[in-house]
Amino acid sequence: MAPNVTTVEEITDSLHQGLDLAKLGKEQGRYLVYPDKKASYPELEPFEHKDRGLRGDPKKASIYDNATKIFDVTPHIGTEIHGIQLSQLTETQKDDLALLVAERGVLVFRDQDINVDQGLEFGKSFGPLHVHSTFGHPPGYPEVHVVYYDENSVEREYLDATTQTEQWHNDVSYEEQPPSVTLLKMTLVPPTGGDTMFASSYAAYDRLSPSMQKFLEGLQAKHSAQRQFDEANAQNHVIRRTHVESIHPVIRTHPVTGWKALYVQPEFTTSIVGLSKHESDAILQLLFNHISAGYDFQVRLKWEVWDNRTTFHNPIFDYLDVAPRHGWRVTPQAEKPYFDPNSKSKKQADREARAARKQ
Template sequence: MTNATIKPLTPAIGGEIDGINLSTPLSDAEIAFIRQALLDHHVVFFRDQTLDHAQHKAVGKLFGDLVKVPFVEAVPGHSEIFEIIKLPEERDVYNFGGNWHTDMTYMQNPALVSVLYGDEVPPIGGDTMFASLEDAYSALSPGMQKLLEGLTGVHTADRSYGKSGKFANDTIADEGMDVRPSEEAAKQIEHPVVRTHPETGRKALYVNPNFTFHFKDMMESESKPLLNYLFQHMTRDEFVCRFRWTPGSVVIWDNRCTMHRALNDYDGHRRVMRRVTVGGDQPKLI
C-alpha cells in the first residue's frame, strides 16, 4: 500500500511524486511505484526531502549498484557521491552539466540512473532541463529511423575533461567543485545511435551534443550536419521539461532514454548539489 501520487510535468517527460519520504526505508509498494513512475515519465521529482549520504546512496541502490564517476573528486569517505558546486564568485565560468548530455556516455557502460539532491539552490535560476529521447526518436520519419538504426556514434569526454577541455582552467576549484582533467578523457567509445530500453522495449535516440563527436567510419565534418539536426530535433519544446529546484528536492532520471542540461543563469549565488550514479548496462539496439 502506498498513498503516493504522481503529477506529470509535461505530456512527454517528468512527473512530481508526492507522499513518499525517501529518508526512511521504503515499502515494496513505494519502490514499485517509483520504478513504474520512472519508466512512464523518464524523470521523477520529489520535494522537501532530507537525505544524508547513507540515505542518498540507499535511494540510488533501489536501481542497481552505485559507481564512482570518473574525472570528478568524490566526497571524502564516500566514493559513490560527488558534489556539483558553483560558488557566487564563479561568474562567467562553465557550469557542470551545462551542455545537453546523457551521463557518462563516454564509457562502455554509461550511467543507468542518476539521483541528484538539491542541497543549496539559488533563490531564482539554476533550473535543470530534461529531454525525452524516446519521443524524439518516435517523431522521426520511418526513413530517418531506419537510417539512424544503421549508425554507430563515437563518444568521448575529451571536450569536458580532457587536458584542454572545459574544466582545464577552473582556477578556484579548491573551494568549489573538484574536476580532474586527464589524458584518459580522450578515449573513444562506440554506442548504437538508436538504443532499446531493456525494461520497456522502447527505442530512443542515443547521441548527445556534449559527448558524441561523429558517426563511426565517418569524418566529423561529414557527421556534423546530421548530428546538428538531431541535437536540434531532440530539444524541441514538446520533448522537454524544466525543473525548478527548491532546497531538498530530489531528482531521479533514467539515462537510457533522456538527456539533461543544467542552466547557468544564477551568477552571484551558491548552488550545491550531490549526486549518486547507478552503473548501467551496455547500450544495445535490439
C-alpha cells in the same frame, strides 16, 4: 573557493562518516577532495545488469496508492510525487519506481529528508555506483558527485564560452556501461533560477521522420570524455582511469519498456561511425538542434530522480551572479547500450495500448 586536495590514503578510505553535505555546501562552498595518484581508482569492470524495473507492477500501485498527490508535469516527460520519502522505500516500491521512471523519464519528489548515506543505499539498489574519472567528491565518499556552482566557479570560463544548447547531455555516456536511475538531491538553491531542463529521448525519436528513423537505426556513435580529461589536466587534477571513449548505438532500446530512444547529445557525442566527418558533423548537428528545439518534449524542474538512458538534461546556469547552488548526485551504472531491431517506439506502444483498452 579553491578545492582542497587530500592524500591517496584519505581518498580511498570509503568509511562513510555521516557527513552533512548540506552544511558543508553552505559553510565551505566547494569542499571537494581529489586523489594525488591515478592508482587510487581501478578501471571499471564489465558486469551483467538486470533492471529491477522488470519486476515492477504495471499499475505501480505501491507508489500511486501511497502518494498524497501524483501528477504528470507534461504529457511526454516528468511526474511529480508527494507524500513518499525516498529514504523509506520498500523493495516493492523501488521496483515500481524503476518502472515508472523508465516510462516517464524524470520523477520529482518534494520535501525529501534523504541524507547522503541513505542516498548511496538508494543508488546501490539500481546498480554499481559510478565513481567519476575526473571530478572531486566529498571526503570519504568517492561515489558522490557534488553539484556546486557560484560566481567564482572555475568552470565559469567554459560556461561563458558556450551556449546553453551545447550543454545537453546524458551523464558520462562515454562509459561502456553508462548510468541508469539517477538521484539528485539539492540542498542549496538560489531564490530564482538554477533549474534543470530535461528532454525525452523517446519523444525525440518519435519526432523524427520515418525515413530518418530508419536511417539512424543500426548506426553507432562515438562518445568521448576528452573534454573532461582536458579540463582535469588544465586544473592539475589526477585522471583516475585511462578509459576515454565508447561506441554506442545512435538509437538504443530501453531494457524495461522496450521503447526506442535517441542516444546522441552535444556534450559527449563526437562522431557517427562509418560516415565521413562532413556527413557525421551534419547529421549530429541536425540531431543536436532537434533535441534543443524540442520544446514539446522538454520540462524544466528542480529536485529529481531520472533515467539517464532515456532523457537528456541541461542545467541552466542563470544564477551564478545571484546565489550559489549546491546538491549531490548518486549515479548507478546499468547495461551497455544496445539496439533491438524488434523494439517499438513509445508512440507505437501507446497507440497499441489505447487500441487494446477499446477492445
